[in-house]
Amino acid sequence: xxxxxxxxxxxxxxxxxxxxxxxxxxxxxxxxxxxxxxxxxxxxxxxxxxxxxxxxxxxxxxxxxxxxxxxxxxxxxxxxxxxxxxxxxxxxxxxxxxxxxxxxxxxxxxxxxxxxxxxxxxxxxxxxxxxxxxxxxxxxxxxxxxxxxxxxxxxxxxxxxxxxxxxxxxxxxxxxxxxxxxxxxxxxxxxxxxxxxxxxxxxxxxxxxxxxxxxxxxxxxxxxxxxxxxxxxxxxxxxxxxxxxxxxxxxxxxxxxxxxxxxxxxxxxxxxxxxxxxxxxxxxxxxxxxxxxxxxxxxxxxxxxxxxxxxxxxxxxxxxxxxxxxxxxxxxxxxxxxxxxxxxxxxxxxxxxxxxxxxxxxxxxxxxxxxxxxxxxxxxxxxxxxxxxxxxxxxxxxxxxxxxxxxxxxxxxxxxxxxxxxxxxxxxxxxxxxxxxxxxxxxxxxxxxxxxxxxxxxxxxxxxxxxxxxxxxxxxxxxxxxxxxxxxxxxxxxxxxxxxxxxxxxxxxxxxxxxxxxxxxx
Amino acid sequence: xxxxxxxxxxxxxxxxxxxxxxxxxxxxxxxxxxxxxxxxxxxxxxxxxxxxxxxxxxxxxxxxxxxxxxxxxxxxxxxxxxxxxxxxxxxxxxxxxxxxxxxxxxxxxxxxxxxxxxxxxxxxxxxxxxxxxxxxxxxxxxxxxxxxxxxxxxxxxxxxxxxxxxxxxxxxxxxxxxxxx
Numbered sequence: 001x002x003x004x005x006x007x008x009x010x011x012x013x014x015x016x017x018x019x020x021x022x023x024x025x026x027x028x029x030x031x032x033x034x035x036x037x038x039x040x041x042x043x044x045x046x047x048x049x050x051x052x053x054x055x056x057x058x059x060x061x062x063x064x065x066x067x068x069x070x071x072x073x074x075x076x077x078x079x080x081x082x083x084x085x086x087x088x089x090x091x092x093x094x095x096x097x098x099x100x101x102x103x104x105x106x107x108x109x110x111x112x113x114x115x116x117x118x119x120x121x122x123x124x125x126x127x128x129x130x131x132x133x134x135x136x137x138x139x140x141x142x143x144x145x146x147x148x149x150x151x152x153x154x155x156x157x158x159x160x161x162x163x164x165x166x167x168x169x170x171x172x173x174x175x176x177x178x179x180x181x182x183x184x185x186x187x188x189x190x191x192x193x194x195x196x197x198x199x200x201x202x203x204x205x206x207x208x209x210x211x212x213x214x215x216x217x218x219x220x221x222x223x224x225x226x227x228x229x230x231x232x233x234x235x236x237x238x239x240x241x242x243x244x245x246x247x248x249x250x251x252x253x254x255x256x257x258x259x260x261x262x263x264x265x266x267x268x269x270x271x272x273x274x275x276x277x278x279x280x281x282x283x284x285x286x287x288x289x290x291x292x293x294x295x296x297x298x299x300x301x302x303x304x305x306x307x308x309x310x311x312x313x314x315x316x317x318x319x320x321x322x323x324x325x326x327x328x329x330x331x332x333x334x335x336x337x338x339x340x341x342x343x344x345x346x347x348x349x350x351x352x353x354x355x356x357x358x359x360x361x362x363x364x365x366x367x368x369x370x371x372x373x374x375x376x377x378x379x380x381x382x383x384x385x386x387x388x389x390x391x392x393x394x395x396x397x398x399x400x401x402x403x404x405x406x407x408x409x410x411x412x413x414x415x416x417x418x419x420x421x422x423x424x425x426x427x428x429x430x431x432x433x434x435x436x437x438x439x440x441x442x443x444x445x446x447x448x449x450x451x452x453x454x455x456x457x458x459x460x461x462x463x464x465x466x467x468x469x470x471x472x473x474x475x476x477x478x479x480x481x482x483x484x485x486x487x488x489x490x491x492x493x494x495x496x497x498x499x500x501x502x503x504x505x506x507x508x509x510x511x512x513x514x515x516x517x518x519x520x521x522x
Numbered sequence: 523x524x525x526x527x528x529x530x531x532x533x534x535x536x537x538x539x540x541x542x543x544x545x546x547x548x549x550x551x552x553x554x555x556x557x558x559x560x561x562x563x564x565x566x567x568x569x570x571x572x573x574x575x576x577x578x579x580x581x582x583x584x585x586x587x588x589x590x591x592x593x594x595x596x597x598x599x600x601x602x603x604x605x606x607x608x609x610x611x612x613x614x615x616x617x618x619x620x621x622x623x624x625x626x627x628x629x630x631x632x633x634x635x636x637x638x639x640x641x642x643x644x645x646x647x648x649x650x651x652x653x654x655x656x657x658x659x660x661x662x663x664x665x666x667x668x669x670x671x672x673x674x675x676x677x678x679x680x681x682x683x684x685x686x687x688x689x690x691x692x693x694x695x696x697x698x699x700x701x702x703x
Contacts, residue, residue, distance in 0.1 A: 051682035054669050157689075158697040165700045194688030204684040314699045315525055315678065321694030353679040357668035365583045365660055366644060373668075374586060377526070377678025440703040 002226045004036055009260035011036050012513070013247055014267060015233045015276065018091020019502040020486035021267030022211025023142075025227070026219035027510030033517065034224055036259060037216070038231040038249055040268070041087035044094070046213060049202030053354045056201035060094055062087040064404055066271065070394070070416040073448045077362035082413035083302075084451040085269055089229060090212015092269065092453070093499065094202045097324035098180040098209065099347060100145040101496035102136050105129040106334060107387070110492050113334060114341040119418055120389035121299055125491040126463040126472035135504035143181035143209040143503065144188055153177045154184045154193060157321030159348045162312070162380040162439060167328050169438035170431070175328040178347070181209035181500075182322060188214065197350070199323035211503075231257075234408050236264055236280040236289055236482070244289075244482045250406045263481040263513065263522055267506075270300065270455035270488040274396045275411040277459065277469075290459070290476040290484075295469050297397055299390035300413065301457040301493040304342075304421045306429060307349060307447035309360065309381040310436030311372065316380050318350040324383070331431060332386075332495045340423040343495045344386025346432055351381070359450055372445055380436065384428040385454070387495045389418035396458050454498050459488040473512040474505065481522040485509055524693035526678050528588070546591060547574040547635070554595070561592040567605040567612055572619050573598060575635040576659065579622075582643050583660050584667055586676075593673055597666035598659075618655035625649060 004011050012028055014021045017039040028035045041060075050056050061084065068075035068082045075082075085092045106113045108129050111122040140148040147153050154177045156164060167175040182203070183192045193207040206213060219225035230252035237258075238244045246260040266273045274297035278288035288296050326348030333343050351359060353376055361369060394416065398409035417425075429446045436444050462468025465477035474489045476482040485506055487498050494501070516522045548555045553564045554574045565573045573595075580594035605612035619634075626634040626646045637643050650656050667673065674681050683689055 051684050054665065155695060157694045161695065161697050161700055165703075193690075194684070195690045195694035196684050196688035198683070205688070315523065316697060317524075317678070317693065319679065320683075320689040320692070352681070353674055353677050354665070354669045357664050363660075367585055370585050373584075373677065374588070377528075439700065 001220050002034070002223050004034060004226050006257060006259050008034070009245065010034060010262050011260070012263050012265065013038065013259055013261035014265045014485065015247065016091055016267035016269065016272070016486060017089050017211060017216060017227060018086070018267065018269065018486065019093050019211055019499045020506045021265065022090060022093065022215045023503050023506040024265055024267065024485045024510055025225050026211075026215040027507055028513065029219035029222045029225035031510065031514045032222075032224060033514060035219070035226070037225065037227045038233050038247065038259065039089050039227060039229050040232040041089065042229050043089040043227075044202065044212070046202065046204050046206040049204045051196065051198045051201060051204065053201065053352045060086045060088050060202060065402060065410045067399055067402065067410065067412045069412060069414045072415045072417060073362070074451055075415070078451050081451045082415075083269075083271060083455050084453050085455065088212065089216060089227060090210045093210040094212055095200050095453070096499055097199050097497075098182045099324055099327070099497040100140065100143060100179045100181045100500040101345070103129065103132070103494040103496055103501060104332065107492070107494035108132070110342070110387075117341060117389060117420060119391060120420070121392045122390060123460070123462055123467055123491050126461060132504060135508045136500065138507050139500055139504040142215070143500070144183055145179050145181045145500065146184055147176065147179040151187070152184050154180060154182060154322055154325045156326065157195060158316050159318035159321070159350050159380050160326035162316055162318075163326045163328070163348050163382060163435070166435035166439045170435050172328050172330040174330050175326070177325040178327045180322070180325050182325070183207040190214070193322060195321035197319050197321060197323060198352075232406060233268070233276060234279065234406055236266075236276065238282065238284065238289070238479065242284060242479060244479055254406060262517070263483065265483040265485045266459070267484075267486040269486055270458045271396050271411050271413060273484060273486055273488040274458040275398065278398050279408055285478070290469055290478050290482055292478050293466050293468065295460065295467070297458050298392050298395045299457045299460055300394040300396055300415060300455070301388050301390055301490065302415060302449075302452035303454040303456070303493055304344060304384070304386040304388040304424050305449040306384045306425050307381060308384065308429060308432035308436065309379050309445045309447060310441035311375040311443040312378050312380065312441055315377050317377055318380050319352055324349055326382075331428065338427055340420045340427065342387035342420070342424065344384055344424055344428050345495055346428070346435070347383045347385060349381050349383035360445060360447055362448070372443065375443075382432055384425065384432065385495065385497060386424050386428065387493050388421045390457055390460070390492055391416070391418055454487070454493070456487045456490040456493045456498060459484045461489045461491045474509045475512075483509060483513065523696045523698045526675065526680070528676055528678055547577060549574050556591045556595070560590065561595065563595050563599050565602045567602050568615055572615060573602065575619055575623070575633070576601065576615070578635045578643070579647065580659055580663050580667075582640065582647055584663055585640070588676055589673060593667060593670055594663070596670060597663050600662075600666070614654060618653050621653065622646060622650055
């Protein structure tokens with residue numbers, strides 16, 4: 001494995017090792033570019049993961065102090081936990097469920113498609129579906145995405161079978177076990193899914209793709225990629241020329257180091273990435289790095305989400321098998337006659353007993369709640385994920401008082417639903433309730449959003465410098481050797497789970513970076 | 523379909539859940555005893571009476587008639603230990619229980635724990651949901667009670683599966699009643 005000197009100013013430094021950073025690191029290394037990934041967390045192998053929700057939560061989650069504000073219920077129920085993401089090599093691709101969906105063509109151009117929506121800061125992406133097609137294919141082949149490339153989908157588990165029966169009764173047409181990046185047959189040296197469940201807790205069989213144990217080792221094998229763990233980046237530094245030239249990070253013991261860099265790519269997820277840019281203010285960049293537009297941290301999106309759990313007369317055992325292998329896509333179209341723009345997906349979901357207690361109806365107590373819990377083994381469930389409206393006021397900022405153990409201001413996450421989000425959620429609850437009632441549900445529980453797993457948009461891509469933070473390559477408008485490589489570059493969120501798009505964008509960005517470096521443009 | 527046997531609901535717990543009695547706990551000295559002395563807990567830092575009141579409160583917050591008191595007591599016992607190190611916690615528990623008991627004395631002429639009817643005890647709790655003690659017990663219980671591996675089988679939850687080869691050959695897709703609905 002490579003080891004580069006901290007004074008080596010020819011390396012590419014990537015901050016974060018998840019879907020964006022991990023894949024970018026692999027791609028750059030495969031192209032022969034010397035790359036250092038700085039990862040705030042530690043490294044776990046699949047066999048280290050635990051089939052235990054709270055124990056796993058303690059093992060891999062990002063638990064550093066954060067605060068919340070806004071009218072979202074997460075700010076009330078989980079005020080210190082705005083997001084449910086991972087701090088480890090592989091980032092949130094350890095925790096992700098595996099759903100790998102392409103954006104629909106119109107979702108790259110929603111300002112054009114939806115028109116002006118009051119209170120929303122919509123923009124079209126500066127790229128389109130035609131350009132993304134080959135990158136999606138490359139990403140799907142790397143991740144082994146099922147339902148693409150001739151790869152057979154997973155068999156349906158009990159939760160899916162209930163869901164599918166309801167989908168048929170509802171007259172839905174497009175439902176299946178999902179385009180999951182989970183092996184249905186051995187692929188890329190990894191075994192097929194054992195239907196363990198616990199997809200959110202790190203896949204112990206390794207059947208699920210993760211940048212942590214799939215992409216990064218491929219990069220490391222080239223001898224061009226070094227991954228430094230427990231390296232929390234505090235600041236990105238620049239020279240008099242306005243170009244970034246290194247980063248300051250703290251190791252496990254709190255010792256401060258500097259790593260020189262030719263380019264810096266930020267991929268710390270949509271809360272940490274803007275936090276780092278804002279904390280990298282200087283005399284030259286008084287509002288924070290890459291922030292001449294004032295857009296860093298703004299337009300925070302989290303997807304319109306919710307869940308629906310249904311209780312049946314007979315047992316289901318919905319937790320047996322793959323956590324999220326099931327989807328209805330019929331509602332993902334843009335059909336304003338439903339009373340809102342954009343659309344949503346319905347995806348099967350099961351939680352274990354401990355997390356069901358925490359999330360079914362946070363804060364609730366008494367017999368209505370426990371009567372539902374008593375029927376845990378008779379439950380089926382689904383997650384709702386839809387496009388939410390970007391709003392300039394939904395944003396990540398630095399807390400004025402609180403600092404972390406390294407003295408870096410902690411992030412505050414402010415979020416309030418847009419009216420469109422609320423209408424879409426209510427529609428989705430109504431449809432999914434009808435779905436389960438059509439197959440005999442005796443009780444249906446409409447569960448509010450969990451802490452965010454899809455954090456998007458806080459360093460968004462734009463056609464014009466004034467409207468965003470990065471250009472169509474994820475390159476800072478202000479600093480040309482600084483890149484954003486995670487979901488924070490999303491212009492809008494679309495209805496689909498974001499990981500596949502983050503991976504495809506990282507692959508596309510790697511090609512651009514390599515060309516720019518070889519032409520000495522950066 | 524591989525269906526798990528959950529613990530049958532006994533007549534006693536059925537009755538307890540409906541109307542008959544909340545007086546399942548016996549307090550003797552620093553120790554509280556469960557029904558038929560099936561379990562006991564000895565308290566050092568908070569009084570056994572307060573401990574028994576907290577156990578009752580825990581059950582009234584998350585009432586599962588098929589769970590014995592010992593599972594609620596397992597969470598509450600932690601408070602006794604914590605109260606030994608944390609004087610403000612000890613003070614808060616004593617003060618808040620006094621408030622709850624005085625409210626219940628006023629309305630139902632009895633201390634909270636000694637009120638027979640669940641609906642009346644819950645009525646007292648509903649008036650005290652802003653109490654820091656209520657918030658603490660509820661918050662600790664929602665994790666502590668449902669994260670106790672001993673209760674999982676009673677809800678039909680099997681827990682860890684990787685060491686058993688997952689559910690690939692153990693019923694991940696064995697649902698057999700969907701064609702009947």
